[in-house]
Amino acid sequence: MERNLTILLNKIPEERSQYSRLVDEKENYMRENLKRNINSPSIRFYNGNLSDSSLPDIDLAIISDTEKMVMVFELKWFIEPSEQREAIEKSKEIGKGISQLLKLSIAKNSKPKMFYEALSVDDTYEFIFTVVSENIIGLGSVQKSEIPVINMNHLIRKFKRVQSFGELSKWLIRREYLPVENKHFISVEILSKIGQWEVMWWGHRPIIDTEYL
Numbered sequence: 635m636e637r638n639l640t641i642l643l644n645k646i647p648e649e650r651s652q653y654s655r656l657v658d659e660k661e662n663y664m665r666e667n668l669k670r671n672i673n674s675p676s677i678r679f680y681n682g683n684l685s686d687s688s689l690p691d692i693d694l695a696i697i698s699d700t701e702k703m704v705m706v707f708e709l710k711w712f713i714e715p716s717e718q719r720e721a722i723e724k725s726k727e728i729g730k731g732i733s734q735l736l737k738l739s740i741a742k743n744s745k746p747k748m749f750y751e752a753l754s755v756d757d758t759y760e761f762i763f764t765v766v767s768e769n770i771i772g773l774g775s776v777q778k779s780e781i782p783v784i785n786m787n788h789l790i791r792k793f794k795r796v797q798s799f800g801e802l803s804k805w806l807i808r809r810e811y812l813p814v815e816n817k818h819f820i821s822v823e824i825l826s827k828i829g830q831w832e833v834m835w836w837g838h839r840p841i842i843d844t845e846y847l
Contacts, residue, residue, distance in 0.1 A: 640713055660711035664768060664786055665694050668707070671790045674797075676700035678754075685748050689741055690734040694766075695753055702759045703799040704749075707766045708735050714769040721773065728765060728772030732781045735763040739780065762803045764789075782806040791845070818842050 640656065643649040669679050680695040693709040708731040712724055742749050742761055750756055765771075765783040772783055788811055793802055805811060813819055819838045826835045 637713055657711060660768065661693065661709045664709045664711055664766070668694060668696070668766070668786065668790070672696055672793050674698075680753050682752070684741075684752055686741065686745065690737060692738070692752075697753055697755060697759075698799045701799045702755075703803065704753060704755060704759050704761045705799065705803070706735065706738060706761060706763045708732075708764075709766055711768040712770075721770065724770050725772040725776045728767060728770070728783055729776035731765040731767075732776065732778050732783065735765060735781050736778065739763050760803070762806065764806055782809065782811070784811055816841075 643652050643656075665681060676699050678697040678699065680697065681692055683689075683691045690708075692706055694707045696705045696707070697703075710728060710731050712727060713720075739761075746757065749761070753759075763781055765781060766786050766789060767783060768786055771785055777783065784806060789802075792805060792811070796802060796805075815821065819840050819842075822837055822839050824835045824837045826833050
């Protein structure tokens with residue numbers, strides 16, 4: 635009931651402001667959750683705008699002065715889709731997040747000093763731009779090779795395991811967070827029955843006993 639009510643709020647024009655406030659609250663929750671779980675004495679955080687007002691704000695930057703790395707995150711929260719139409723709609727939102735980070739990435743290459751001043755870093759720091767989603771990471775049609783998209787809890791679990799920005803960035807850039815068919819799972823047919831009707835459907839079955847982190 636709560637899920638359906640929230641979706642309705644987003645579809646009724648006069649109620650969308652309530653939905654927007656909810657999204658802002660959830661993104662703040664995501665930011666604080668990441669700051670709480672990806673942390674060490676050498677890590678700093680930044681969120682806010684850049685001196686060029688035409689650019690998107692930085693939802694969250696995590697800076698490691700020890701490893702000289704900056705992870706710039708675009709945070710995405712929405713109700714997890716339950717059917718294909720919603721999956722397509724939410725994937726478009728993921729695509730918008732990717733586009734925002736592409737703009738920041740291009741600006742970083744053309745106007746690096748603006749980023750150095752905002753984040754208190756220099757040209758020895760490596761940058762990686764990533765969309766972090768509370769749930770769905772989007773369909774393949776919206777993905778771009780330059781920008782990884784990762785589930786927040788998956789990202790946190792990986793960092794806690796490796797405790798290294800360098801390892802984390804390689805894992806993201808190589809897309810090693812995505813399971814591989816016939817290595818981590820197999821596709822199987824499933825016979826579904828509804829009353830007198832039968833249909834062959836499909837699903838996935840894991841073939842490993844542990845996480846593929």
